[in-house]
Amino acid sequence: MIIDDQHYDIIIIGTGAGGGTLAQKLAPTGKKILLLERGDFMELKDQNRAEVDIFKKERYRSPERWYDPHGESFSPLNNYAVGGNTKIYGATLQRMRERDFEKVEHQDGVSPEWSVKYKDFEPYYAEAEKLYQVHGLAGEDPTEPSRSAEYPYPPFNHEPCIQKVVDAIAEKGLHPTSLPMGWTRQDDDPTSDSEIYGINPALKHPNVSLKTSAKVLCLHTNSTGTEVKAVEAEINGQSFLMFADIVVLACGAINSAVILLQSANEKHPDGLANRSGQVGRNLMKQQMTAIVQLDIASNSGKFSRSVSVNDFYWGDENYAYPMGHIQNTGGLLQDVIFAESPPIFSVLAKTMPQFGLKQLAMRSIGWWAQTETLPDTNNRVRVSDNKIYLDYTPNNVEAHDRLVYKWLDVLKSIDKQRASVYPRGEVPVQVVAIQSGTCRFGEDPNTSVLDVNCRAHDVQNLYVVDSSFFPSSSGVMPALTVIANALRVGDHLISLLH
Template sequence: MTTMSWETIEEAPRPQAPAEPVLPDEVIRTDIAIIGSGMGGGTMAYALKDSGAKILIIERGHRLPAEPQNSDLDEVYLKGRYKNADTWYNGRTGAPFKPGVYYWVGGNTKVYGACLPRFRASDFEETQHHDGTSPAWPFSYADLEPYYTRAEQLFQVRGQIGEDPTEPVHSEAYPHPALDHEPDIQALADSLRGQGLHPFRMANGLDADTPEKRALCATSDGAPNEAGLKSDAEKIAINPALESSNATLMTDTKVIRLITGPDGSTIVAALAERNDQIIRIEADKFILAAGAVNSAALLLRSATKEHPRGLANSSGLVGRNYMVHNSTFFIGINPFKINRTLWQKTLGLNDWYEAGPTNPYPLGNLQMLGKLRASMLKMARSWAPTPVLKAMSDRSIDIYLTTEDLPRRSNGVSIVNDKIRIWWEPNNLEPHRELVRRVKRAVRKAGYPVVFTERMGIETNSHQCGTAVAGHDPRSSVLTPECRAHDLDNLWIADGSFFPSSAALNPALTIAANALRVADAILAAGDATERARQRAPEA
């Protein structure tokens, strides 16, 4: 394959909107258009539902059905029943791949493992890593803390303060008690604690506090949950928003371009495709929450004569600084012991998350996986006999290791012939290798002598972020600290695009908390405008 360079892509002309777009088949008018219904878009819809504004939620997929196949591992993993994303391409090699994103009402949260931690306070500060500096955010942990509390209450998070030494300050307790470990995971936690480590019960949004409920959730890490026991964005945010008289959901609708007004500083409409028709959606405010890749791609595809590099891109940073985490699947096997755990995603470990006496740089996070099964392993090792994979997974503990991926201008998103290309060269890998080494030692001491590991590649991108970074300076950021585009008066981004850094934890709760924060800023600005209008003397 021919290796391409980002410079080649950057020099290529952008597709530009025609001066007069083709006449749409339908025109829809609303006050606020939210593009995407996942964690960011769903939470925004919920937060704005009582504002009095008409809200239109636009989702390119439809509702994922609750059906027996939700927990059929062959259907989910081997047949890819719920994978509905389009093909993306490796920017450097041109090789196609299926990304780890999902187009359903609720977005990726329909299949996520419901792991909902807060970022650590240090994640919002400038931090030195092995391969460089992780930049400070334009707001602090203290600024976001009240919204973390609101997001935990909204998404019914289960957790326990005081078990993890790195846990930041909470103004209120978790709304629900932490899920306890099942016996085999409790034994692992006891061993880790005996080694001087500090395992804790992870914060999560799974209603699985009885054996009966755990049985219903046993396959829900990476798959839908038919019983509705997962705190996904459809259940928690979208459905309550639709119960108000102000919100409407439009499914199977793909936004293909944003249209600016004559002055180029305001978006006046979104063009969307639905059932082979073109729909023009006009609104006063647009909130983009399609995921870090698709949000950046839409801005790039919306280039005009006035915005030749794409909308909101005077800084040249739209699509740049793409981050996804350095991640490894880790399997420890005790050949002589069956692991009967139904849901093992209850244990976490952050002893090496921050720099300390034994690690001069941050290493990252350990969290358990829900529970690997033979079909999941078969997807990655199709050549391996299923009975062998079943014997392995029956005797395994399954771990996900995460190390921070640092922002790099050379990592990003571009559009070539209307196809999404992902440019990603992992960095900060030595701390990740050290994290894997330390966990190997600890797991073997805990009684799992056989260890298999595999680092994830470009297609594992459910934690994507950073493609429209927030900051104070328009020259070095795309968004204001309140996540409004510097270049556009009425566009906000509510997904992980705004992250200045990726931290080393699941981003879902931070996206939700920030959406609540941004919604408050939008509401406050609207209130201020209305008060000014009322004070203005009549002409």
């Protein structure tokens, strides 16, 4: 094993929404910071999905095998690269609603209360929106939370094919809303991600360094188990040991839990920071259904998401429980998650046999229906014989089905041409880009892994700043909340470092 002769003030493991954002926040402190990234830099041609075939088998999947509840192996849609999953996400950057931070009753159970409230997150949401150049328009959405400032940038115009649908939806008394999106406004690399707004600014500081192709294997503690003393990683086939005063995990809810479980020792026999037994448990992955709306007029198949509908977020006149969020997928030829849903063009192919996959995609509009998944201790990440297992069963199913059928009714009511077929496809467990939970934060160390500052209850210099800390998943995309939380934890760490 090679011992790194440098001693770091902070080691941040992972460079995605949490790790990359935290790096740029801490870089100006002058503290010696090491960033460890399992992947490498992505070539620009692979990031610009207008130039690649997203339907190509195994594109954007990680080179490893995980196992589903039936013991079947799969290659997860989980990106290892500088910037993490923000290099392949849709750049939808939404705030959770005020009520999402409170205890919410669902038909299948309870979405638990957060220890930190929306008012505490609001200034960090505003900071995150400015940092990631979020484009949006306040005042359209009936569920929109309170804001201290307008969006930093105005929304982009809808594509003509989407504008037509937006107008028809509005005529039904609904509230189609400009979807908050992060954009760089650069033609060659339009999507805001944590490499652009986190890692690159951080590396401009001489006190920050980055090691790529660095797979962290485990964390080593002192003899009492109260502090992490070293990070063990495999870098280009060699084992390294690196030392730091503070260690931050930001590998995603699944891999951060895996590292903690693999770091078991005499003082932490069930996994590091796992006195509560909650590490790896309460894995949440929002239910997502892709719905295809046939459109006679062709479109480019390559355009951004732009519209959402939240009229059914908290239910409707016939259902007293939350249902969830609707947004368009953007062009179907560049939506990564859409490409991972089961082949939902098969029905359309039968009605339009003269068209191939690409032609069908260019004559369709895609929609996402997404519903909150409730925390369940049986939904978990576990490691057995060095294999990663996802024991996961979706819940809150009726609420999601109601949302899907509600949206199908809306589409049918506005379709004045011929779209009588609306194929749908459920996003499978292999798509883990919207993972959360596994290291929930809270005030009680017996029921949570992290405290309110996302520090491990039992390990005084260990923090987690990815979506692991979520006690509930809400019905909107988690990325902006991860970014805002990293900024919040960054302020806490800065107060400790001075």
